[in-house]
Amino acid sequence: MIKILIADDEEKIREVVREYAEFEGFAVTEACDGMEAVEKARAESFDVIVLDIMMPRLDGFSACKEIKKYSDAPVIMLSARSEEYDKLFGFELGIDDYVTKPFSPKELIARIRVAVKRSSAALAEADVFRYNGLEINFTAREVCINGKKVSMTPKEYDLLFYLVRNANIALSREKLLEEVWGYDFYGDDRTVDTHIKMLRNSLGEFRDHIVTLRGMGYKFEK
């Protein structure tokens, strides 16, 4: 669910935005002035923060500056028509968008959506390990060999992911059991061997990247 913080000293505006946004399925938190906005943004994380420029106690720009110190949430400013000149000034504060009063809630919602999408797109770089034709996508929990998806059992994924994350590091069976199976696993050391076997089969031509360290354990070799 998208969480937004709306800061404006006019109650009517907050109310209208809240009503519309909740109707759209957002979770809305209100603040009456800049100071309150800063506090609430510190206490809780939001997906988007909407700040009026003219507010008592602390104006929108100062609030934005303060909030940006500890939050990556995109900020949308609300400005009266006469404040157009501020647009130029504000972008260096990391302000994502401006909406000019009077605005339609519909437009604000649309812009919030766009801001969220932008910021999440920036974050959503998939975590992938690539080596020749081997592709391990940690985010999607997916392994491809020469472009073809390879399906594995949960333990195979977990084991492979741990080995690859610790590539070129010697890992004892004890260490593997502890990290992949969990500290509370009381079973045979040799269990690891069996799973290594299955993993090698799944890895096909890349099977040799899992190297046996005699008398020690295994490692994944890049």
Add this chain to the structure above:
Amino acid sequence: MIKILIADDEEKIREVVREYAEFEGFAVTEACDGMEAVEKARAESFDVIVLDIMMPRLDGFSACKEIKKYSDAPVIMLSARSEEYDKLFGFELGIDDYVTKPFSPKELIARIRVAVKRSSAALAEADVFRYNGLEINFTAREVCINGKKVSMTPKEYDLLFYLVRNANIALSREKLLEEVWGYDFYGDDRTVDTHIKMLRNSLGEFRDHIVTLRGMGYKFEK
């Protein structure tokens, strides 16, 4: 050319608006009451529709509700000053703006221009995910398969939207419960499974895009 529909039972108002608007180069159509407005809006498409709230036969809100069923045109309401309270009520009907009587035609024209600008901007960035015959419109909260609208329960929409917004990302049941159901949901993990089942049924031929990640959770695969 911008086409507007102005509905008001007072002839004088229609006339003033028409004169001013035509001077601005708009094409104006008039309606004397809500019913007529609904009919004319159905027959022809407008860029903006201006509705008086108090009208015989069908009031502005009801007319708006009806018109919104088949039109995306922004609606501007005309209200007597004493009807302020209506502002809150009307927003969920998709009303874009209010102009309080008595108004200056100049102001109305300005707001019409703003509304036109907004609606074209909002349309341009309608938030839609498409994949072959699958179309998920987040803004309209609507899902189509091969052009046919698929109706779902609220939870199905919510779950699908979250999965699609996080396409190709492995999502655990806990994560899904937290994000779709809310952090305060204290229920069974398996609830997710049941909803996944229903969602898959709703998705018909696209059911396989929701893939099971054994021992982990689910993900939506593009």
Add this chain to the structure above:
DNA sequence: GCTGCTTTTCACAAAACTGTCATAATCATA
């Protein structure tokens, strides 16, 4: 309070996975 729809829980069957073990293969070294 009824009614119909949605959501959650539950139980069971089916499917998939895991750990163990016996046996074969491999390795290091004397």
Add this chain to the structure above:
DNA sequence: TATGATTATGACAGTTTTGTGAAAAGCAGC
């Protein structure tokens, strides 16, 4: 190369996890 130690492999029984239908619980509109 013979030997003992270590690792690889195949099979399988037991366990875990998931899919599903149905029942129960919730909820909104009348």
